[in-house]
Amino acid sequence: MKKRIYIDLSMIMQVNYMTGVQRVVQEVTLRLLKNQDFSVILLCYNSENENFKIVDNDRFYDFFANHIGTKGQCYTQKSIGFHELKTGTVFLDLDNTWNCRLTRSYLYPILKKTGIQIVNFVHDILPVTNPQYSHENTVMHFIGYIGAVIKYSDHVCFSAKADADSFGELCSRLDMPMPEYSVMPLGCDLKITECTDPETLPTDENGDILPEYRHLIVQQEVIDAVNAGQYLLMIGTVEPRKNNKLVIDALDAGLDINVIIVGKMGWNTGELKKRIVNHPLYNTKLFMLNKVNDAGINYLYKHAYLLAFPTFNEGFGLPLVEAFRHGTPVIASDIPVLREVGGEYADYFDNTDCKALVKYVDKCRKNPDYYNSKKTKLKSYKPASWDDFVEKMSKALISASREKGQVPPTEIKQMVVLTARHEDIMKSLPFIEAFMPFIKELVVCCPEWNVEPFKENYKGNLKLIFRTDDQLLNGRPLPDDHQARNFFLRCMIMGLDVLDDVFIMTDDDYRPMQPMSQEVFLKNGRYQSYYFYDLKEWQGTYNNYSSFDLGAFKTRDFLDSQGYPTYQYSSHQPQVIDKRIFREMLETHKGIENNPYDEWSTYFNFGLYHHPDLFKPCPNVSMCWPGKLTSWNLYHIPGIFLFENYYAEMYDEGNIFEGFSQEYYDGIESENQEKAFLFRKAIEQQFDERKVFDSYSRFYFDREGEYPAMIIHIDPKTQELELHAPEYIQFQHDCWTRVPVVITEDVYKKYAGKVLKISYHFRNTLDVPVLNSPEIEIQTGDLKLMLPVRSPKTRIKQGSMLFQAKIKEPEPPVEEGETPPPNPPVVVSAKRISLILT
Amino acid sequence: MGKNIYDKIFNITEENMRKSGEKFTHPKSAFLCYTEFDPHKVDLIELFKIKASNPEFLDIAYINLLNRPVDPEAYQSWKKNFNMPEKQFRRLVIKRLVTSKEANVCHKRIYNNIFVKNKSKSQKDTFRSRAMQKLMPVYKKLPESIKAPIRKLAGGNQ
Numbered sequence: 003m004k005k006r007i008y009i010d011l012s013m014i015m016q017v018n019y020m021t022g023v024q025r026v027v028q029e030v031t032l033r034l035l036k037n038q039d040f041s042v043i044l045l046c047y048n049s050e051n052e053n054f055k056i057v058d059n060d061r062f063y064d065f066f067a068n069h070i071g072t073k074g075q076c077y078t079q080k081s082i083g084f085h086e087l088k089t090g091t092v093f094l095d096l097d098n099t100w101n102c103r104l105t106r107s108y109l110y111p112i113l114k115k116t117g118i119q120i121v122n123f124v125h126d127i128l129p130v131t132n133p134q135y136s137h138e139n140t141v142m143h144f145i146g147y148i149g150a151v152i153k154y155s156d157h158v159c160f161s162a163k164a165d166a167d168s169f170g171e172l173c174s175r176l177d178m179p180m181p182e183y184s185v186m187p188l189g190c191d192l193k194i195t196e197c198t199d200p201e202t203l204p205t206d207e208n209g210d211i212l213p214e215y216r217h218l219i220v221q222q223e224v225i226d227a228v229n230a231g232q233y234l235l236m237i238g239t240v241e242p243r244k245n246n247k248l249v250i251d252a253l254d255a256g257l258d259i260n261v262i263i264v265g266k267m268g269w270n271t272g273e274l275k276k277r278i279v280n281h282p283l284y285n286t287k288l289f290m291l292n293k294v295n296d297a298g299i300n301y302l303y304k305h306a307y308l309l310a311f312p313t314f315n316e317g318f319g320l321p322l323v324e325a326f327r328h329g330t331p332v333i334a335s336d337i338p339v340l341r342e343v344g345g346e347y348a349d350y351f352d353n354t355d356c357k358a359l360v361k362y363v364d365k366c367r368k369n370p371d372y373y374n375s376k377k378t379k380l381k382s383y384k385p386a387s388w389d390d391f392v393e394k395m396s397k398a399l400i401s402a403s404r405e406k407g408q409v410p411p412t413e414i415k416q417m418v419v420l421t422a423r424h425e426d427i428m429k430s431l432p433f434i435e436a437f438m439p440f441i442k443e444l445v446v447c448c449p450e451w452n453v454e455p456f457k458e459n460y461k462g463n464l465k466l467i468f469r470t471d472d473q474l475l476n477g478r479p480l481p482d483d484h485q486a487r488n489f490f491l492r493c494m495i496m497g498l499d500v501l502d503d504v505f506i507m508t509d510d511d512y513r514p515m516q517p518m519s520q521e522v523f524l525k526n527g528r529y530q531s532y533y534f535y536d537l538k539e540w541q542g543t544y545n546n547y548s549s550f551d552l553g554a555f556k557t558r559d560f561l562d563s564q565g566y567p568t569y570q571y572s573s574h575q576p577q578v579i580d581k582r583i584f585r586e587m588l589e590t591h592k593g594i595e596n597n598p599y600d601e602w603s604t605y606f607n608f609g610l611y612h613h614p615d616l617f618k619p620c621p622n623v624s625m626c627w628p629g630k631l632t633s634w635n636l637y638h639i640p641g642i643f644l645f646e647n648y649y650a651e652m653y654d655e656g657n658i659f660e661g662f663s664q665e666y667y668d669g670i671e672s673e674n675q676e677k678a679f680l681f682r683k684a685i686e687q688q689f690d691e692r693k694v695f696d697s698y699s700r701f702y703f704d705r706e707g708e709y710p711a712m713i714i715h716i717d718p719k720t721q722e723l724e725l726h727a728p729e730y731i732q733f734q735h736d737c738w739t740r741v742p743v744v745i746t747e748d749v750y751k752k753y754a755g756k757v758l759k760i761s762y763h764f765r766n767t768l769d770v771p772v773l774n775s776p777e778i779e780i781q782t783g784d785l786k787l788m789l790p791v792r793s794p795k796t797r798i799k800q801g802s803m804l805f806q807a808k809i810k811e812p813e814p815p816v817e818e819g820e821t822p823p824p825n826p827p828v829v830v831s832a833k834r835i836s837l838i839l840t
Numbered sequence: 841m842g843k844n845i846y847d848k849i850f851n852i853t854e855e856n857m858r859k860s861g862e863k864f865t866h867p868k869s870a871f872l873c874y875t876e877f878d879p880h881k882v883d884l885i886e887l888f889k890i891k892a893s894n895p896e897f898l899d900i901a902y903i904n905l906l907n908r909p910v911d912p913e914a915y916q917s918w919k920k921n922f923n924m925p926e927k928q929f930r931r932l933v934i935k936r937l938v939t940s941k942e943a944n945v946c947h948k949r950i951y952n953n954i955f956v957k958n959k960s961k962s963q964k965d966t967f968r969s970r971a972m973q974k975l976m977p978v979y980k981k982l983p984e985s986i987k988a989p990i991r992k993l994a995g996g997n998q
Contacts, residue, residue, distance in 0.1 A: 103907055104879055138864055139908070141871070142909065145875065149875060150875075152845060176849065417867070703949060709949060726954040747889065810946045
């Protein structure tokens with residue numbers, strides 16, 4: 003099967019010049035497109051739609067290899083979201099993407115979350131090692147780029163060992179491990195035949211040269227400069243780092259040869275440009291050519307007497323090897339990277355001494371034998387080809403995507419449960435035995451007093467293994483916090499020798515709903531890990547954070563600080579665990595077990611980051627999580643319900659599962675199907691209701707330039723409590739919608755010791771109240787919340803919503819039966835918003 | 841390790857810059873801003889809260905709202921406001937940048953904009969709302985037996 007490779011071409015598709023960076027992007031992409039081992043998808047960032055446009059492979063090839071068509075014609079109508087790139091593929095970043103608005107510190111975490119391997123070609127790290135030679139904005143962008151590469155890349159390619167060394171040194175200064183890497187010298191076999199006589203080229207019926215031949219024409223200004231006499235060639239973007247100034251200094255110091263400077267004008271070159279164009283020898287002995295095509299470059303190399311390369315630093319030094327290939331001798335800066343690339347084929351000089359250059363040229367011209375010996379030596383030079391380069395890169399791409407972790411087993415037979423309520427797991431076991439026939443063994447971790455009743459009452463066929471809490475803890479105290487206790491105990495379980503390498507971890511109230519195979523947990527050699535949310539979007543219960551919420555926030559911060567993905571895996575359904583990877587996590591993050599982290603989010607995100615080939619994040623397949631659909635905005639609708647997160651109260655009179663059996667019996671699958679249907683219907687209704695508000699939000703943004711939210715803040719002028727609200731708001735009739743409410747810190751500061759309460763009131767067009775909410779107390783310190791808003795049942799289409807914020811004194815405790823004393827608000831701020839109901 | 845990797849890279853880069861005898865013109869916070877910001881959206885309340893001096897804030901606001909640091913010309917023009925009280929300066933910067941043409945073409949999703957007031961249609965003093973405000977006290981004094989049909993007539997359910 004072909005390996006899928008995504009290549010980000012965002013920058014090369016924007017620019018109309020060709021420096022070393024673009025050369026690498028072009029040559030690699032063209033060759034990978036023809037490589038049978040890979041299925042290549044070309045991407046280009048689209049800031050307006052916040053996604054990637056897909057570039058057509060054939061049209062890209064035609065444009066860049068055959069000069070047919072335009073860049074604009076390369077785009078298809080298709081696009082793909084950052085989260086939609088396929089798991090198990092490779093994202094190849096070759097371009098100068100540090101300049102792209104889609105910063106890598108933003109993009110790479112998303113890719114890692116999806117289980118994508120990242121391969122980078124790092125041209126150099128000069129903006130870090132030699133920042134004085136880069137524009138400050140470039141340095142700004144580059145720091146984020148290179149940091150993200152170090153943090154997230156799976157494989158880094160360099161063109162020279164010197165680059166790998168300085169990258170390694172940077173990693174070590176940062177106390178970060180050096181990612182896997184390869185070194186691959188750039189190719190220099192530019193296959194182009196230049197033409198100095200355009201009349202020989204094929205033309206159309208109008209006598210115009212056919213577009214695919216136009217790039218072969220050497221521009222007249224190039225021919226004129228070459229014909230002006232023997233010349234020293236200097237090639238590359240004109241910028242301070244390239245040290246063009248030294249050649250002009252040499253010319254002023256008596257350099258007796260013409261000089262041709264070729265390259266696009268880079269940053270901070272105003273003075274140099276002025277000096278060149280005002281030079282007395284300008285256009286007689288000193289030439290500057292800024293827009294030369296590939297044919298012209300070839301022509302210039304071919305006819306040059308010498309290539310001068312006085313650069314202060316390079317990632318590789320492409321002009322060096324391109325000159326070698328054309329048999330042109332080179333005088334280059336004596337710096338490690340050029341020594342590595344040029345070896346014995348080039349001569350080297352002190353790049354701060356212009357007289358050394360003058361002397362060297364003199365030596366060559368006065369001593370033809372020496373010069374000719376250099377030319378002869380170059381005949382033995384074996385240029386690296388772009389084919390060689392891409393072959394090495396292909397190996398890197400394959401290496402990055404090969405399996406690095408443990409090989410998962412082919413069979414899972416063990417289930418593990420941590421329980422203090424044996425009655426509950428007893429009720430769930432018949433479902434497990436009936437619908438998960440691959441489970442043969444149950445490890446029960448429970449308090450000692452639970453063991454005997456369990457053994458006595460269990461009538462099933464599973465082999466039972468007990469481990470008591472004392473055995474589990476081995477003298478270590480249990481944390482008090484609920485979430486901390488959960489995580490700690492799970493970490494302790496991983497030390498049990500009785501566990502298989504891979505097992506299913508469950509809870510006492512997770513019930514399978516239909517027959518299933520172990521493929522639910524292990525498919526195509528990958529652990530199917532089920533998430534229900536993204537921790538970065540988890541808001542918790544808006545005015546009463548539970549231990550679960552606080553644990554989720556802490557887990558998010560931990561994962562984020564490590565650069566790990568942030569899926570929320572506490573999906574309230576059984577999950578597959580590889581205890582070797584769990585132990586690896588405990589080993590990597592020593593002492594982690596003492597934190598109140600969400601156990602499965604920590605484990606699976608660690609696993610996905612370190613073993614992307616072994617984990618596949620999948621949307622959860624659990625029903626009744628949450629039990630109450632208004633508990634939070636669901637992240638997605640599960641495609642199928644395979645497990646029920648059992649809540650006894652859902653079977654009570656008037657509730658959704660009233661009348662359904664709570665016990666297992668043969669044939670319960672059909673009841674389960676009915677329950678799944680009812681629950682799905684309820685979820686879909688909630689999603690539909692939300693759609694109205696979501697589409698209103700998008701429309702409001704398009705119209706007003708901001709997303710709607712209720713904001714409670716202190717007016718800077720009046721210093722009074724103020725409400726900022728959207729101009730209008732839209733809901734569906736008779737439904738719960740969560741509306742963003744933001745409270746600024748200065749509200750709490752100004753009204754310290756007081757209580758903030760909010761309420762909303764719907765009125766029809768005649769201002770008659772149709773629905774009033776109770777006052778909702780906001781927990782001090784809550785800055786953002788998603789307020790559940792109930793919209794009116796009444797079939798009105800328009801009206802208004804009065805949103806109120808009140809500051810009140812805290813209410814004293816009231817004895818039962820007593821009427822609370824009146825507590826009028828200290829301050830009230832209200833805003834009336836136009837209302838649309840659909 | 842984690843997030844401060846960018847901080848450390850900046851320190852190394854700045855040290856190299858200093859060794860070369862030069863220094864950066866933008867503050868460290870501007871450099872690090874690129875490593876933390878969301879290229880597609882900006883929450884103005886969060887932006888307003890960032891700990892930074894006025895000149896630092898200027899850069900941070902530019903990067904967040906316009907995806908670029910402040911240019912030398914604009915910096916010169918803003919410089920005269922650097923002595924303003926912090927909050928006042930921030931409000932001014934945000935307001936100017938949010939309403940600039942450049943921000944318009946940046947396609948950034950803006951959240952929590954309390955800095956530019958919208959003109960709510962609902963807040964307009966319409967004849968109907970004025971009339972309703974005057975009638976409301978009368979309505980409130982009516983007995984429930986009369987209020988109920990009025991509410992029903994007007995489409996209310998409570």
